[in-house]
Amino acid sequence: MKLLFLLMPLAGSLLLSCNSAPVALPILGEREVINGDTVFHKIQDFSFVNQDSQVITNETFKGKIYVADFFFISCPTICPKTTRQMLRLYERFKGEDRVMLLAHTVDPKRDDAAALSRYAGNLGVSSSKWHFVTGDQDSIYEIADDYFSIAMEDQDAPGGFDHSGRFILVDHDRHVRSFCDGTDPEDVDRFMRDIENLLSELE
Amino acid sequence: MRCISILSFFLTFIFFAACKDAEKKEEERLKDEIFAIHDEVMPATSDIMRISRKIRSVKKKNPDLTEAEVAELESALVQLETAHDKMMVWMKNFKSPAKLRSSRTHEEIMDYLQKEKKNIEDVRDAMLQSMKTGQAALKNY
Numbered sequence: 001m002k003l004l005f006l007l008m009p010l011a012g013s014l015l016l017s018c019n020s021a022p023v024a025l026p027i028l029g030e031r032e033v034i035n036g037d038t039v040f041h042k043i044q045d046f047s048f049v050n051q052d053s054q055v056i057t058n059e060t061f062k063g064k065i066y067v068a069d070f071f072f073i074s075c076p077t078i079c080p081k082t083t084r085q086m087l088r089l090y091e092r093f094k095g096e097d098r099v100m101l102l103a104h105t106v107d108p109k110r111d112d113a114a115a116l117s118r119y120a121g122n123l124g125v126s127s128s129k130w131h132f133v134t135g136d137q138d139s140i141y142e143i144a145d146d147y148f149s150i151a152m153e154d155q156d157a158p159g160g161f162d163h164s165g166r167f168i169l170v171d172h173d174r175h176v177r178s179f180c181d182g183t184d185p186e187d188v189d190r191f192m193r194d195i196e197n198l199l200s201e202l203e
Numbered sequence: 204m205r206c207i208s209i210l211s212f213f214l215t216f217i218f219f220a221a222c223k224d225a226e227k228k229e230e231e232r233l234k235d236e237i238f239a240i241h242d243e244v245m246p247a248t249s250d251i252m253r254i255s256r257k258i259r260s261v262k263k264k265n266p267d268l269t270e271a272e273v274a275e276l277e278s279a280l281v282q283l284e285t286a287h288d289k290m291m292v293w294m295k296n297f298k299s300p301a302k303l304r305s306s307r308t309h310e311e312i313m314d315y316l317q318k319e320k321k322n323i324e325d326v327r328d329a330m331l332q333s334m335k336t337g338q339a340a341l342k343n344y
Contacts, residue, residue, distance in 0.1 A: 074295035077238060077245075106248070107291050138259070141252040164246070 022197040025169075025177040028150040041150065042174040046143050048104065048133035051116040056102070056131050058174060065198050066100040068168045069182055070144055072107035073119050082165040082182035083123070089167075090125055092192055098202055099195060101130040104143065108134045150176045167191060171198055226309040230300040233316040237323050241294070244327045248287055251330060254337035255283045261344045279333075279340035286333035289326045 029041025047057045067089060071079040086101060093099035105111035111119075116132040134140075147168045169178040169191065177198055180191035258276050262268070268276075297319060303312050 072291070074291070076294055076297060076299075077242060109288070110291065110295060137252070138256050141249065141256065144249070145253070 022193075022200070024201065025194055025198055028176045028178070030149070040175055043170055043176065044143065044146050046139065048135035048140070049113055050127060050131040050133050051113055051120045052127050053113045054127075056133050060131070061100055061102075061170070061172075063172055063202075064098045064100050065169065065171050065177075065195070065202070066102050067195070068102045068104070068147055068170060069166065070104050070106050070140075070147075072105045073111050073115060074107070078165040078183060082167070085182050085185060085188045086130070086167070087123065087125070088185075088188060089192065089195075090130055093195065094129065096199070098199060099129075103130065103132045104140050105132065105134050106140060106144070108137050108140060147176065150179065169194060169198065172202060227300075227304075230309070230312050230316065233313065233320065234300055237297075237316065237320050240320070240323045240327055244330050245290070247330055247334065248290055250334060251283050251287045251337075254334060254341070255280055255287075257341055258283075258337060261341065265344070275340050279337045282329075282333040283337050286326070286329040289329055293322060293326050 027040045031041065032039045043058070045058060047055060050056045067086075069082060069086065071082060086103065089099075090101060105116065111134050113134060116134060120127060120130065120132050147170075148164075148166065150168070165182040167180050167182040167188070168176055171177050178191060178194040180187040180194075182188065258280050262273065262276055298315075300312050300316065303315065307315070
């Protein structure tokens with residue numbers, strides 16, 4: 001009996017530690033029920049070219065998780081802020097091969113692979129971690145709509161999300177699991193914890 | 204006497220520093236006005252692209268359109284793409300007053316910013332007009 005009393009706090013603390021374990025991130029976006037199975041929104045197929053003129057597709061991120069955002073080199077207001085925050089993510093997950101960054105230019109006419117290569121070079125970042133991609137203008141805007149379809153549910157304002165500075169977290173199975181305001185350092189702090197949380201799912 | 208000249212030197216210095224500061228504030232205020240216009244319409248670039256995509260898909264899906272109908276869609280497309288490009292080019296070319304200060308006088312910078320304000324207003328108007336034209340062209344489909 002005495003032993004039981006001694007064990008109770010231990011059991012309690014074990015329970016507490018279970019409760020404080022991070023809750024799995026939800027799968028965001030529209031879902032359908034097909035033949036009794038729930039089908040979640042998945043990022044569609046894409047194919048772009050990065051700063052090293054290499055083709056980047058969904059396969060590039062196989063077995064990994066990645067953060068997607070939209071920018072363009074001559075962007076005067078939002079992008080300098082989001083690039084600073086993306087650099088924080090880059091530094092934080094530099095040694096973690098399972099986390100990748102994917103920045104799409106929304107100005108492919110001016111931001112070709114060579115321009116993106118100069119841009120990445122100026123930031124001093126490696127293309128094995130951070131892909132800056134360009135491609136067909138319609139395809140870029142289409143994929144932007146696909147990424148941001150999950151964010152639109154929460155917002156009244158239609159459109160314009162590719163210029164809102166949002167970061168989107170995509171898991172190894174193409175599901176969107178979290179997003180944040182890439183201009184807000186505190187929201188990015190929370191987002192980093194979400195990335196850590198999602199990484200634990202891969203283990 | 205020496206004291207007075209030192210004092211007057213400092214007063215002149217403070218006076219010029221205060222002037223420079225006021226000039227800088229004036230430039231920054233105008234720059235903020237320019238960016239308020241930019242920020243107001245920048246999100247519409249996505250809408251422009253969305254309307255353009257829709258027009259292209261309408262053209263593809265309706266191979267039996269008359270010449271006049273195709274011409275209307277195409278002219279709307281050109282207008283949309285030109286307006287989108289105008290915004291992108293404006294952003295690429297715009298120089299902030301902080302960058303100009305080392306090579307231009309305050310008056311020159313204010314002149315430049317006044318012109319840029321007019322330019323971004325033109326960009327805004329072209330963008331809004333192109334969206335109207337695009338939507339009108341799509342109305343029958």
